[in-house]
Amino acid sequence: MSTLVLLTLTGLGLGALYFLIASGLSLIFGLMDVLNFAHGALVTAGAYAAWRLTGHLPFAVAIAAAIATGAVLAALIETVLIRPLYSRPKDQILVTVGLGLALPALVQGIWGADARQLRAPRQLAGTVSVLGAKVPTDRFVLIAAAIVVLAALKLFLSRTRYGLVVRAGVEDRAMVTALGIDVRKAFTLVFAIGGALAGLAGALGGVYFGSVSPDQGTSLLVFGFVVVVIGGMGRTDGVALAAAAVGLIQQFTNYYAASGLGDFAAVAILAVVLLARGNRDGARRLIRRAA
Amino acid sequence: MILELDDVRVTLGGSHILQGVSFSVAPTGVTALLGRNGVGKTTTVKAILGLVPRTGRIDFGGDPVHRLRTHEIVRRGIGYAPEDRCVFAKLTVTENLALAERRGSAHAYDLVYELFPELKTRGAQAAGTLSGGQQQMVAIARTLLNDNRLIVVDEPTKGLAPKVVTEVAEVLERAAERVPMLLVEQNLALVRRLAGDGVVLAAGQVVHCGPVRELLADAALTQELLGVGQARGENVTLYTRPAPSGGSTHALAIVKDRQPPDEVSPPESTRSDAP
Amino acid sequence: MKRHVKNLIPVAVLAVLISLPYSTLRIPGVFDGAVNTPGSLQLLALCLLFAGLAVGYDLLFGRLGLMSFGHALYVALGAYSAELAMKNLHLPLVLAALLATVIGAAVSTLLGAVSLKGVGKLGTENLGTVGFAMVTLAFAQAGSILVGRDPKTTGGEEGLPLSTEKVPAAFVGVVNTVNLYWLALAYLVLVCAVVWWLTGSRVGRVWQAIRDNERRAEVLGLNPFRYQLGAFVLAGTLGAVGGVVHLLVTAGATPETTTTDFTLALLVMVVLGGSGTRWGPVLGGVFYTLLDHRLGAVATSDSVAGLPAGLRVPLSQPLVLLGVLFVLVVYAVPGGLAALPSRLRGRRPPTRPRLRGRGPRGQRGEQHRLGVVEGEAHGAHPDRVASEL
Ligand SMILES: Nc1ncnc2c1ncn2[C@@H]1O[C@H](COP(=O)(O)OP(=O)(O)O)[C@@H](O)[C@H]1O
Ligand SMILES: [Mg+2]
Numbered sequence: 035m036s037t038l039v040l041l042t043l044t045g046l047g048l049g050a051l052y053f054l055i056a057s058g059l060s061l062i063f064g065l066m067d068v069l070n071f072a073h074g075a076l077v078t079a080g081a082y083a084a085w086r087l088t089g090h091l092p093f094a095v096a097i098a099a100a101i102a103t104g105a106v107l108a109a110l111i112e113t114v115l116i117r118p119l120y121s122r123p124k125d126q127i128l129v130t131v132g133l134g135l136a137l138p139a140l141v142q143g144i145w146g147a148d149a150r151q152l153r154a155p156r157q158l159a160g161t162v163s164v165l166g167a168k169v170p171t172d173r174f175v176l177i178a179a180a181i182v183v184l185a186a187l188k189l190f191l192s193r194t195r196y197g198l199v200v201r202a203g204v205e206d207r208a209m210v211t212a213l214g215i216d217v218r219k220a221f222t223l224v225f226a227i228g229g230a231l232a233g234l235a236g237a238l239g240g241v242y243f244g245s246v247s248p249d250q251g252t253s254l255l256v257f258g259f260v261v262v263v264i265g266g267m268g269r270t271d272g273v274a275l276a277a278a279a280v281g282l283i284q285q286f287t288n289y290y291a292a293s294g295l296g297d298f299a300a301v302a303i304l305a306v307v308l309l310a311r312g313n314r315d316g317a318r319r320l321i322r323r324a325a
Numbered sequence: 326m327i328l329e330l331d332d333v334r335v336t337l338g339g340s341h342i343l344q345g346v347s348f349s350v351a352p353t354g355v356t357a358l359l360g361r362n363g364v365g366k367t368t369t370v371k372a373i374l375g376l377v378p379r380t381g382r383i384d385f386g387g388d389p390v391h392r393l394r395t396h397e398i399v400r401r402g403i404g405y406a407p408e409d410r411c412v413f414a415k416l417t418v419t420e421n422l423a424l425a426e427r428r429g430s431a432h433a434y435d436l437v438y439e440l441f442p443e444l445k446t447r448g449a450q451a452a453g454t455l456s457g458g459q460q461q462m463v464a465i466a467r468t469l470l471n472d473n474r475l476i477v478v479d480e481p482t483k484g485l486a487p488k489v490v491t492e493v494a495e496v497l498e499r500a501a502e503r504v505p506m507l508l509v510e511q512n513l514a515l516v517r518r519l520a521g522d523g524v525v526l527a528a529g530q531v532v533h534c535g536p537v538r539e540l541l542a543d544a545a546l547t548q549e550l551l552g553v554g555q556a557r558g559e560n561v562t563l564y565t566r567p568a569p570s571g572g573s574t575h576a577l578a579i580v581k582d583r584q585p586p587d588e589v590s591p592p593e594s595t596r597s598d599a600p
Numbered sequence: 601m602k603r604h605v606k607n608l609i610p611v612a613v614l615a616v617l618i619s620l621p622y623s624t625l626r627i628p629g630v631f632d633g634a635v636n637t638p639g640s641l642q643l644l645a646l647c648l649l650f651a652g653l654a655v656g657y658d659l660l661f662g663r664l665g666l667m668s669f670g671h672a673l674y675v676a677l678g679a680y681s682a683e684l685a686m687k688n689l690h691l692p693l694v695l696a697a698l699l700a701t702v703i704g705a706a707v708s709t710l711l712g713a714v715s716l717k718g719v720g721k722l723g724t725e726n727l728g729t730v731g732f733a734m735v736t737l738a739f740a741q742a743g744s745i746l747v748g749r750d751p752k753t754t755g756g757e758e759g760l761p762l763s764t765e766k767v768p769a770a771f772v773g774v775v776n777t778v779n780l781y782w783l784a785l786a787y788l789v790l791v792c793a794v795v796w797w798l799t800g801s802r803v804g805r806v807w808q809a810i811r812d813n814e815r816r817a818e819v820l821g822l823n824p825f826r827y828q829l830g831a832f833v834l835a836g837t838l839g840a841v842g843g844v845v846h847l848l849v850t851a852g853a854t855p856e857t858t859t860t861d862f863t864l865a866l867l868v869m870v871v872l873g874g875s876g877t878r879w880g881p882v883l884g885g886v887f888y889t890l891l892d893h894r895l896g897a898v899a900t901s902d903s904v905a906g907l908p909a910g911l912r913v914p915l916s917q918p919l920v921l922l923g924v925l926f927v928l929v930v931y932a933v934p935g936g937l938a939a940l941p942s943r944l945r946g947r948r949p950p951t952r953p954r955l956r957g958r959g960p961r962g963q964r965g966e967q968h969r970l971g972v973v974e975g976e977a978h979g980a981h982p983d984r985v986a987s988e989l
Binding site: 214 | 411413419425
């Protein structure tokens with residue numbers, strides 16, 4: 035029983051991390067059709083910002099700095115590099131690929147290739163007893179952060195004018211501009227939000243794994259992709275569910291099957307979902323053809 | 326003239342869709358933009374709004390706007406109801422309207438809800454679940470919500486049932502009392518009822534300008550330019566396409582020569598009945 | 601006349617490449633010793649190998665517009681399965697290479713079908729290009745994980761040394777580096793022959809139609825999926841063959857071939873050189889490999905270690921410079937190196953140099969007419985495009 039609880043909460047913690055990464059990716063893609071390959075680099079940037087400040091300043095400040103780093107970097111990337119390429123969607127992706135290569139390498143050049151230990155403050159380092167299981171506190175922090183982010187995102191999307199613009203833009207960008215709205219402001223905003231969440235994910239991921247390393251963000255990004263594809267682009271709820279599912283499956287497989295198989299299982303789930311989706315599309319097409 | 330186009334050209338996907346379109350829109354009443362399917366009416370409208378890359382000059386209210394971006398053009402006071410309505414399917418009716426609210430403009434909800442009481446009662450419904458007619462109401466309501474100096478409506482009756490066409494026509498008529506309108510429409514009965522001037526496109530060029538009444542009075546010309554001889558409260562859409570290249574000269578030749586059409590439709594049976 | 605010159609270029613290039621191992625030329629700054637020394641030949645073999653891999657990758661990226669982020673998987677499959685077949689099944693090289701090729705074909709068929717079908721082009725889950733990129737990346741990552749987590753079989757981070765006893769002696773040892781050069785050259789010629797020939801054939805025109813407008817191709821009665829899958833399998837198979845060559849040239853299967861960075865390097869090569877062109881990927885592959893090698897040498901040199909941090913950090917990380925260079929190329933030289941000459945001459949580079957004029961006129965006309973149907977049926981779609989202009 036206690037194993038089950040521990041596995042569940044750890045899996046959800048991991049899922050929370052994925053959600054923080056994937057929700058930003060999915061928003062960006064939904065609104066702008068841009069696959070942000072530099073998203074992993076933003077995670078890494080956030081992680082290193084937190085790592086630099088932990089121990090010197092209160093941990094909350096380190097987290098805030100990580101969020102700010104991600105947001106500012108993302109806004110810069112959008113305005114300086116992505117924006118001039120709106121007529122060349124594929125090149126936008128290529129530019130983020132270039133950044134995704136260069137930024138982690140830059141981090142590696144400055145702080146070295148080895149993982150750096152991130153010492154979480156004492157309040158986060160301990161464990162909490164739940165139903166006989168000693169669950170590390172950081173799992174709860176991650177889960178809570180994800181829930182807060184999910185709620186905030188939903189409020190933002192449903193209650194604010196910018197949220198309205200974003201939701202409308204996901205459906206039809208051109209019509210949004212034809213209503214006299216500068217949709218590019220929404221682009222920058224969404225990119226910054228995604229960057230902020232990536233920065234947060236970097237900092238909390240550093241706590242979860244106990245260390246930060248230059249390619250941490252990029253390896254997390256892969257699972258961010260898996261989650262986005264399973265959950266659906268531009269769908270915050272779907273992404274949240276998919277993130278939880280992938281995190282849980284990974285943890286359980288790692289424990290009950292073999293260590294390391296969990297990552298593999300996540301990709302296998304992706305394949306299954308794609309197959310099911312492909313078949314459903316195929317079935318729909320068949321029905322359409324028959325009709 | 327509230328809107329003037331001078332030598333507007335558009336190339337899309339390698340084909341020259343508009344080949345130098347020039348015309349102007351009167352500061353009052355309805356100007357109809359006519360032409361067979363695929364001649365470039367929608368493209369012209371999009372060119373005005375900056376939704377397609379174009380060259381040439383476009384003046385709105387006396388100021389050049391062809392260098393501005395779409396949202397800047399719109400903020401100068403254009404309301405646009407696009408061909409496919411383009412309501413945001415996943416947003417509610419209220420949200421669709423709220424999104425259309427422009428800063429620096431009064432929001433005429435009273436007028437909108439007076440014209441379309443249904444939009445108030447269905448405020449919480451997702452716009453995608455509305456009928457085609459109701460979606461068109463949302464699209465038109467969006468243009469009436471703000472203080473516009475021009476509204477541009479692209480085929481508002483396309484695919485609507487005759488009864489709904491009548492409703493739309495009534496609303497457009499009321500709207501036209503308040504603000505000048507550029508109307509793309511295939512329903513000639515409706516055009517006859519609403520429009521003063523007409524501009525006819527063929528193969529990406531203007532082939533005729535002038536009062537709509539005179540144009541529609543000439544059955545042969547109507548048949549040739551618009552490919553329709555009758556309109557009975559419904560869309561008569563003949564599927565034709567401009568000839569790939571030399572098409573424009575061909576179309577012009579028709580205007581000059583006024584050759585009799587191959588098939589003459591029953592003359593004038595429809596002229597008098599408006600929807 | 602011009603046509604003749606054009607056809608002579610490959611012959612001339614091949615002649616130069618064949619003569620290189622006999623040359624005692626010294627090119628300071630590029631090769632440390634003369635061209636025919638083992639060190640230079642090894643580097644040249646890598647250049648040709650990567651040129652071949654890039655041409656294969658461009659089959660997807662440039663010819664079909666498919667952005668695969670998982671091409672490394674097939675190279676790794678080729679290298680690891682050939683090596684494992686020699687080591688564990690005690691097969692001779694030729695059979696092991698054959699087996700690796702078959703495995704590459706089988707896996708690319710399976711994963712290609714899943715990736716292409718699953719991301720779909722229609723309906724609300726319209727992931728398209730981006731979904732394909734994500735999914736191929738995830739699959740390749742799974743391969744990378746597998747290699748990393750099973751060190752007993754795969755050697756983990758160390759990789760697997762080449763089982764030299766199963767390899768013909770001609771491919772073993774420093775003195776035989778020249779034979780590795782021939783092997784890499786043969787691989788490049790093979791890939792170019794296949795890709796160029798197909799590109800010029802009817803299949804190539806269908807590819808182009810699909811790349812330009814998938815939906816229109818569908819309307820034309822073509823089945824994009826079949827052609828896309830065919831190209832994916834071909835690219836995967838060629839990649840696996842390249843993996844075997846990589847195994848021999850680098851004398852081992854290394855985990856680097858499994859990483860996303862490996863695929864991204866191919867992408868950078870293709871874009872750098874000019875995607876969708878004949879020579880672009882070849883140029884890009886050679887240029888990138890040389891640059892990577894040189895930058896790697898600079899990075900570890902003593903002179904860099906003494907520089908102030910602002911210079912030392914980027915110079916010590918080849919990827920920083922390559923990434924920045926890549927971004928610059930995307931911005932400033934959209935057609936890549938292959939487009940540079942015509943750019944410098946002040947002409948806009950032809951985007952599809954070969955196929956434009958060659959398609960049968962009837963087919964193009966038909967596309968046009970059908971394009972109207974499309975414009976009518978999907979009126980909202982151009983809107984979405986328009987907003988990006
Ligand atoms: N994005 C596009 N790319 C290529 N051709 C287009 C595009 N949009 C419209 N067209 C073509 O331009 C022509 C004019 O279209 P349109 O302006 O919609 O005509 P209309 O509104 O008069 O029916 C049609 O032949 C159509 O196929
Ligand atoms: Mg139209």
